[in-house]
Amino acid sequence: MAAATATGAPPSPPRRTRRSRVDLLPYVLVAPVAAFIVGLALVPAVFTVVQSFYKVDELDPPVRFTGFGNFTSLLHNSAVMRSAGNTGFYVLTGVILSTVLGVAIAVALQKPFTGRSVVIAVLILPWALPGVVEGILWSGIFDPNAGLINSVLTTLHISGDSHVLLGQNRLLTITLIELVQVWQITPLSSLLVLAALQLIPGELYEAAEIDGCTPWKAFTRITLPLARPGIAVAMVQAVIATLNVFDQPYVLNGAASTAASVTMQTYFISFQNLDFGTGYALSLIITLVTLVVSVGVVRFVYRKVEL
Template identity: 80%
Template sequence: MKLTQSSRPLPVASPAAARVPQAAGGPNRVAPARKSRFDVLPYLLIAPVLIFIACLALVPAVFTVVQSFFRVNALDPPTRFDGFGNFVRLAHDKAVIGSIGNTAFYVVVGVALSTIIGIGAAVVLQKPFRGRSLVIAVLILPWALPGVVEGILWSGIFDPNGGLISSVLSSLHLSDGSTVLLGQNRLLTITLIELVQVWQIAPLSVLLILATLQLIPGELYEAAEIDGCGPWASFLRITLPLARPGIAVTMVQAVIATLNVFDQPYVLNGAASTGSSVTMQTYFISFQDLDFGEGYALSLLITIVTLVISLVVVRAVYRRVEL
């Protein structure tokens, strides 16, 4: 039998390749990637903040939830389990029921007015103009002041003896100069108190919505103007839809502020029921009546209502915007 030799030359291994050992499993097998080490440093850096938040917020929250189901009264010791007894007593407390009506008015009026003012002022401040930075700086002042300070300032304005409003009404011959504005009529009292709070929270609403409007490209307004859209049509079809994330955040912060209003009613109207809020009732029940169990229960209800209303507002108003 005759042997034939192939014309293809045999491969010759280079000296460098001969020195490299083949990986186990064949020449085509890829060596497994080296496992990265777990870096614990980032977790160590944020650990103090997490511990601080847990001690400041989570622990008191859990304690409040647990204690709301116990009878905790310094005048009626010892502490004992009471189930839903605290909530039942709150439902029959006339002062609490009245404060719920006042707080509902604060929330509706406060959220509506602060949002409308925020949208209007943000649209005005959207385009740069001379003195814009100064206007924004002055606008922040009411929000930066503590609520107690604002209550004291406005108590002088509402003062029936020489206050600004009383003097104006007297000069216009609409009163005798001693008109009592707070504490007499319930609707007038809570309206004036809420106007003071809106004066405080509206600047933050303006800044939040203004920050959202700054993200809207100017080309959209130019294209709308070319297509024949006027200012009002551009506002309805461009500004409002694209500002909905900022408006949602604005409304949520207004809900939280108005549901937990305390400083303005307490400073302007004291403990009178004509303007008391639910948060004020929490203070009175806990630190005047020393019934901490009912105070815990009312605080828990305020927290739940705040979360529910905030979620409803976010679901109804918020829309994701992609430019």
């Protein structure tokens, strides 16, 4: 007290030691979701990677390590190689068509108009339907006896005979099946691009119009460059969907090799041939190819937009 009085400074209050408390509530709330993601995605992924290097064949036990034997057998499997070519055509056709149509639909919906919300709601329906349901719907359209396409051709006197559209010509079969998938994935591409278009200020179009810019130049110099982030995301989702296409080819063309995809081969190898090790290896290859192609699309198309 004497020292404090001599210096004129008030005595410092006693320090209170408080234990730092950690708020556990956020971790408790996130823990179930994290455990669900780990159990549903990460654990099967690790299991697939490990088992792809083993011979897991219910018809040829026991399980034994084969190294890259499963991957080598896939390279010598003619059905897998044929389906890889089919899948490449699915990806090329699907990504191009869905992106072009998605951009066109998004531009048409960019400006508000009466009934736009109704149009968007109807647009979402094909994307909301399961692939199996879509395959069943379109199987009636492609039916050689009472299908819509053959009926239109007969009504217009273009052809008097019924044509089998699926299963005979490989290129025609793949093209028609991919059109069904494009019908499904284009709505999502449209919405993704439309979301990017909504971020473009209207003042840019007004300034371009004052400067005498035509609608086409405004589209190529304003809309497309500023919508590239949305277009990149739309293309990535199209790549993922087309590389992993299964429902439409299987429902419309069955187990025929004419239009079989690589994902269908994983099903045939694993559950029909009971060769799970090779099926794991093919699944791992599909995952890696999907990742590489998606990253390539993002690096090639995506550009950071600064307004």
